[in-house]
Amino acid sequence: xxxxxxxxxxxxxxxxxxxxxxxxxxxxxxxxxxxxxxxxxxxxxxxxxxxxxxxxxxxxxxxxxxxxxxxxxxxxxxxxxxxxxxxxxxxxxxxxxxxxxxxxxxxxxxxxxxxxxxxxxxxxxxxxxxxxxxxxxxxxxxxxxxxxxxxxxxxxxxxxxxxxxxxxxxxxxxxxxxxxxxxxxxxxxxxxxxxxxxxxxxxxxxxxxxxxxxxxxxxxxxxxxxxxxxxxxxxxxxxxxxxxxxxxxxx
Amino acid sequence: xxxxxxxxxxxxxxxxxxxxxxxxxxxxxxxxxxxxxxxxxxxxxxxxxxxxxxxxxxxxxxxxxxxxxxxxxxxxxxxxxxxxxxxxxxxxxxxxxxxxxxxxxxxxxxxxxxxxxxxxxxxxxxxxxxxxxxxxxxxxxxxxxxxxxxxxxxxxxxxxxxxxxxxxxxxxxxxxxxxxxxxxxx
Numbered sequence: 467x468x469x470x471x472x473x474x475x476x477x478x479x480x481x482x483x484x485x486x487x488x489x490x491x492x493x494x495x496x497x498x499x500x501x502x503x504x505x506x507x508x509x510x511x512x513x514x515x516x517x518x519x520x521x522x523x524x525x526x527x528x529x530x531x532x533x534x535x536x537x538x539x540x541x542x543x544x545x546x547x548x549x550x551x552x553x554x555x556x557x558x559x560x561x562x563x564x565x566x567x568x569x570x571x572x573x574x575x576x577x578x579x580x581x582x583x584x585x586x587x588x589x590x591x592x593x594x595x596x597x598x599x600x601x602x603x604x605x606x607x608x609x610x611x612x613x614x615x616x617x618x619x620x621x622x623x624x625x626x627x628x629x630x631x632x633x634x635x636x637x638x639x640x641x642x643x644x645x646x647x648x649x650x651x652x653x654x655x656x657x658x659x660x661x662x663x664x665x666x667x668x669x670x671x672x673x674x675x676x677x678x679x680x681x682x683x684x685x686x687x688x689x690x691x692x693x694x695x696x697x698x699x700x701x702x703x704x705x706x707x708x709x710x711x712x713x714x715x716x717x
Numbered sequence: 718x719x720x721x722x723x724x725x726x727x728x729x730x731x732x733x734x735x736x737x738x739x740x741x742x743x744x745x746x747x748x749x750x751x752x753x754x755x756x757x758x759x760x761x762x763x764x765x766x767x768x769x770x771x772x773x774x775x776x777x778x779x780x781x782x783x784x785x786x787x788x789x790x791x792x793x794x795x796x797x798x799x800x801x802x803x804x805x806x807x808x809x810x811x812x813x814x815x816x817x818x819x820x821x822x823x824x825x826x827x828x829x830x831x832x833x834x835x836x837x838x839x840x841x842x843x844x845x846x847x848x849x850x851x852x853x854x855x856x857x858x859x860x861x862x863x864x865x866x867x868x869x870x871x872x873x874x875x876x877x878x879x880x881x882x883x884x885x886x887x888x889x890x891x892x893x894x895x896x897x898x899x900x901x902x903x
Contacts, residue, residue, distance in 0.1 A: 481749045484749070499766045501721050506777055510776060513781055514780070517780075517783075537803065618820050620817075621820060631806075636840070636842075637838070637840045639839070646863065648805075671798050673785055682796065683800040683801070686803055686804045711814035
């Protein structure tokens with residue numbers, strides 16, 4: 467047999483070897499590049515869609531400006547002690563109660579407890595940071611005295627104040643007179659009530675990622691609007707008449 | 718005499734054989750050349766395709782940065798976070814506020830009290846009620862505690878003190894409120 471007879475199979479073997487050694491790795495790389503490109507294009511589409519959705523949700527907020535105002539007033543961006551004092555005072559007055567005392571102070575921040583066992587995310591294997599409550603609080607305490615049904619109304623008014631609130635404690639007792647050196651109930655129908663309420667506010671959210679829902683919770687706004695409207699509203703704090711020629715005189 | 722034809726058509730045979738072999742040779746070389754051209758093409762295409770992907774990745778990153786920096790996004794996320802916190806605080810379920818209402822709690826206590834029982838102190842803190850009350854006799858205290866224990870509104874009823882004072886028997890009871898029965902809007 468001549469060597470020429472082997473030429474074709476030899477060349478085929480060489481061609482296959484070259485293809486396998488040099489072309490196949492590049493084909494695999496191209497396959498990977500195409501997969502990556504499909505993923506990147508999908509990401510790009512998602513981002514573009516998000517931009518459109520943000521515009522739509524923003525339009526919804528703008529169209530319901532009153533709802534946005536109610537939300538921003540109910541959970542304000544900063545401390546509103548003046549509104550708290552005004553609303554508590556109004557709640558007592560509206561219930562025909564005598565407001566004997568009130569205190570308003572920033573709530574003590576909770577000290578984060580250090581867990582002996584760190585929580586590790588099963589997905590990333592990294593320690594999970596503790597969730598921080600975004601609500602900052604102002605504690606208010608109010609003492610009122612009056613009849614039972616008025617105190618009941620006062621408590622209802624307090625809960626429906628148009629500022630984010632949580633009643634921490636309530637103590638209702640008969641009014642006791644200790645002036646004569648001996649404890650004595652002043653009047654059977656007159657009670658004293660001490661209420662501790664936490665009012666909340668939330669600083670503006672800093673956007674660090676694109677995670678957001680594509681809808682606005684209109685249901686919560688509707689319920690909130692209905693809930694706070696069940697109570698008579700105070701007139702709102704205005705600065706009052708300004709300007710004095712002598713600051714050391716009453717008038 | 719037998720003649721033997723020793724003439725061999727050597728030239729014709731060799732010509733036919735070389736054409737045949739040359740065709741096979743060209744075909745074989747052609748395959749190798751095609752493979753080599755293909756490799757050259759791939760070597761040219763791969764960096765180009767990678768560069769396109771890198772550009773697209775940069776575009777996505779730029780769009781994301783643009784998105785994060787959007788004032789509209791900040792406003793949307795802020796509003797969504799506020800409504801979520803309000804929903805949590807008011808415990809809104811099925812369009813109704815379901816956090817415990819103080820009036821409802823007071824009404825529940827009133828409903829469970831026997832005649833002749835007078836509450837002197839009522840304290841509420843974190844779903845726990847502490848009630849001090851006066852009665853004429855110990856039997857009334859027992860009946861009142863039974864009422865609290867059999868109430869569908871209260872749980873973990875615990876008598877902390879009972880004693881006869883000057884004019885009445887004074888008892889103090891602690892109990893937890895069953896939250897499901899305390900809807901604010903009802």
